[in-house]
Amino acid sequence: MTHTLEINGVERAVNVDGDTPLLWVLRDEVGLKGAKFGCGSGACGACTVLIDGQAARSCMVPVSKVGARRVTTVEGLSGTPLGRAVQQAWLDLDVVQCGYCQSGQMLSATALLATHAHPTDGDIDVAMRGNLCRCGTYLRIRAAIKRAAELHRAGAVVGAGGAT
Numbered sequence: 001m002t003h004t005l006e007i008n009g010v011e012r013a014v015n016v017d018g019d020t021p022l023l024w025v026l027r028d029e030v031g032l033k034g035a036k037f038g039c040g041s042g043a044c045g046a047c048t049v050l051i052d053g054q055a056a057r058s059c060m061v062p063v064s065k066v067g068a069r070r071v072t073t074v075e076g077l078s079g080t081p082l083g084r085a086v087q088q089a090w091l092d093l094d095v096v097q098c099g100y101c102q103s104g105q106m107l108s109a110t111a112l113l114a115t116h117a118h119p120t121d122g123d124i125d126v127a128m129r130g131n132l133c134r135c136g137t138y139l140r141i142r143a144a145i146k147r148a149a150e151l152h153r154a155g156a157v158v159g160a161g162g163a164t
Helices: 022-030 074-079 081-092 102-115 121-128 138-154
Strands: 002-007 010-015 048-051 054-057 070-072 157-159
Touching: 002 022, 010 022, 048 102, 054 102, 070 074, 074 081, 074 102, 081 102, 081 138, 081 157, 102 121, 102 138, 121 138
Parallel strands: 002 070
Antiparallel strands: 002 010, 048 054, 048 070
């Protein structure tokens, strides 16, 4: 069956069964490899994408349930000022160690910052639970979320290439 999805602002038609997880559509049909397979049960967060701005575990979302909602992957994060602020903060604070989980971490952080301009440690803990990092970069992730909030509030990131 053909499903039309809006992914990173581009409409894409894919011919897959309706129960195919969005993760596999993104990776195998569309060629976007940023969302990773981790656990397959929605518990690790490596496959996190945004669906209409809300963090969602793409391994658990059947493509038939996406409908006309907007899907944003890490590849599309630079398409918004907030996404660019998150990316810049991750670079500024050298968050990534192995990097496997970081696309999911960044998308969950973006969803949080879209609704919390001044997140507390508690806000961050709640929003980021379920995003696991085997390398243990949690303190750098928390610091980067706070830095991204500062950058975004200040309007300091202007393009995909970095801060002004």
